Amino acid sequence: MKGKFYPYPGATNLTAYAHLNDCTDPDQRLERLMWGRVPIAGKLVLDVGAGSGFHAVRYAQKANHVFAAEPDPRMLQQIYARLCNNPLGNISILAASAESIPLPDNFIDIAHARFAYFFGTEDCLPGLHEVRRILKPGAHFFIIDVNPDRGLFGKTARAVYPHVFHEKYHQEHTLFYREQGFSHVNVDTVFRAPDREVLAEVFRMEYQDKAPEILKQIQGTELSYSLFVYHWQKGNNGSAQVE
Template sequence: MRKALAGAIPSPNIWNSPRLYELENAAVDPHGRIEAAMREVRDWSGAHVLDVGCGTGYHLPRFAATAARVTGVEPHRELAAAASSRVRGLANVTVAHGVAQSLPLPDSSVDVVHARWSYFFGPGCEPGLVELGRVLRRGGTAFVIDNDATRSTFGGWFRRALAGYDPGAVERFWSARGFQRRSLDMGWRFERRADLEAVVRIEFSPEWAEEFIAGHTGLEVDYAVNLWWRGY
């Protein structure tokens, strides 16, 4: 049985190592800067929130605490099942098996879209953007969180490991489509060195991972992201 729907962009980190990716989710943004910045733009209290590429559903309960309704969409069958298990008992949350290019939601049914390190990486994601325009109500807001590869320790690792990545082209792509950017310093903070090393190994090839691990001490990694957002 195919594990992911056709059209899904593979995410080797979480698809291959969901348990380790849980460690990464727990370590990301210990000060809550991403959520605070999102709320400054558009609070989701009482809203219908859509999490595109929700993975194992890590963020769904947090949205559900104040949202009227939360929908997670995930193309990987096993991750979607894990997300459903995570939110079992939360009456205002549902998880659907689907892809960003064909969201299983009616027109004009969503107030806030959240996509974190999922599908919307710049050029090539146009079909998904069309879908956002379809499902968002007038006055809705779309948030896309992605790496800021121009700075931070993690950004330096990212540039070295993905030599063909052009952050300038990505910025031009989003700006041309009416998205605004807020650059945020968040970071990783782990409780154990072994967890940090394990997460680095699911994010990068073995050669790069071992080099980065050897050159970095401690339990924290400074990490910058871009919060892209647009009102509809």
């Protein structure tokens, strides 16, 4: 595969990963924001780092066609299994990383990358350029990332991975994306588990042996969760268009 591969534990923890997606932003505030800016109905959509295909299948209910690009064969298996249970025929699976996507230039209306650790800062430039290549003039690119400065879920991530979600994470990322022509907004949403066992299962996948300690500090089953949505629009002449 071309580019850097960042494995995610959801590849081998199928149930916990499914719970994570069900419990994250259950009121779909992120989608309301994105599709408020650009309606998804009838569009050609690319989901980069599509994981198990949870969002690709959701988006295909409204979009014209969704391309789900994912490099991990264990995730690809999950996408195929999901599609077998889904009557929609407008999803194509691409075994591909962000840095090399087998789609033509100027083709896609909306690109989406959610919890895309491969879209960090400098390292991710080849992936950013590749996605921009594929976007039509006037098309939109959304990247969703955690805000570790705000909301309880992000704070647990910082407590367990202080070297990743360090004190300057927010500042560095927003500066990098601003330099790349993206605007950003913070979306305050929630992680809502149906019960403590589901919450514990998700934490065990995300935080391994640190999970019990983190769980003890959390009351109930709902955590505030703040996320950044970075947004870029390709200019009608193919250049970046900053809002």
